[in-house]
Amino acid sequence: MDEASNEPLIDIHVDDQTTSLLKETTKWTRFISIAGIVGVALLLLVILLAGSIIANLWSRLIPAVEGFGNILVVICILIAAVLGLMVTLLYRFSTFTKRALDLQDQQLFNRGLSxxxxxxxxxxxxxILTLLASITNLFKI
Amino acid sequence: MEVQQDSIFKLGFDENAKELLKSLALWAKICSVCAFIGYGINLIVAFLGRGNSRLSEESFNAVSTANYSRAGAIASALISAAIGCAINYFLYRFSIETNRGVNNLDQFQLNEGFANLKTYFKILGIILVIALILFGLVFLGVLASGGVKEY
Known part of the structure; x- marks a missing residue:
């Protein structure tokens, strides 16, 4: 008995143009992610080396938050952590996608997209959070 | 007999990849739309926000300073909105074209979407290069001024 394929006749593929576009995209994302990783590392270094100085300066600039200077340092570390996660994901996308295109590996390609x-x-x-902050700012006018 | 339909393209978009692309397009749209609205609100805040404080100032110098500060806020809001909208336009186009490409199984639209994604990251990369150059120049300037003072 003949076994008919369930795959549609017209489907989307990673053709030559898609490959070229994705390869160029991964070049830029790799550059952005490496620069981002270096930036986050520098930010963490500054926080670690000059965290107490930054906290003191913060307290002097805004006396109302005196004693809460450490909170600023914690917020900076949280921001660095989120940025670090984002640039790592971008780096993973560029690495997985480039390798998938070179090896024609579907699983790696899906991991890159993920x-x-x-x-x-x-x-x-x-x-969304930034937009909410902007809307709050709008109501303060 | 088994009918074998081997594609010339080994790499394709299976169901998992299609779902990922749809989700990717949705979040890219959320990012770009939020950015467009945010820039609009920032412009409104910049144009209207400082108007009241200027009226409350009494001395001429204070009014003049307030005007400069307002002009600076408007200029920075306009520049950031122009750059941000230009970048996010490509992200928005990526989300629209990719979603249509996946839903209609249209290779041309899918590639158009990826071309927009490439442009989006390319502009981000170029802005990053410019920012790094400016940062380096400022850093060198600070170092040079420090050296001149010591000398």
């Missing part, structure tokens, strides 16, 4: 998806999910959540 990393980019999580990157955009975090980006989207930050965008």
């Amino acid at each position: 990393s980019l998806k999580i990157y955009f999910v975090i980006n989207g959540l930050i965008a």
Whole structure:
């Protein structure tokens, strides 16, 4: 008995143009992610070396928050952690996708897309929070 | 007899990849739309926000300073909105074209989407390069001024 394929006749593939576009995208994402990783590392270094100085300066600039200077340091570390996660995801996307295109590996390709998806999910959540802050700012006028 | 339909493309978009792309497109759209609205609100805040404080100032100098500060806020809001909208336009186009490409199984639209994603990251990369150059120049300037003072 003949076995008919369930796959549609017209489907989307990673053709030559897609490969070229994705390879160029991964070059830029790799550059951005490496620069980001270096930036986050520098930020963490500054926080570790000059955390107490920053906390003191913060307290002097805004006397109302005196004693809460350490909170600023914790917030900076949290920001660095989120940024670190984002640039790592971007790096994973560029590495997995490039390797998938070179080896024609579907699983690696999907892992690359998954990393980019999580990157955009975090980006989207930050965008929503920023928008809420802007709306709050609008009502203060 | 088994009908074998081997594609010339080994790498494709299986169901998992299609779901990932749809989700990716959705979040990219959320990012870009939030950014567009945010820039609009920032512009409104910049144009209207400082108006009341200027009226409350009494001395001429204070009014002048307030005007400069307001002009600076408007200029920075305009520049950031122009750059941000230009970048997010490509992200928005990526989300629309990719979603259509996946839903209609249209290779051309899918590639258009990826081209927009490439442009989005390319612009981000170029802005990063410019920012790094400016940062380096400022850093060198600070070092040079420190050296001149010591001399």
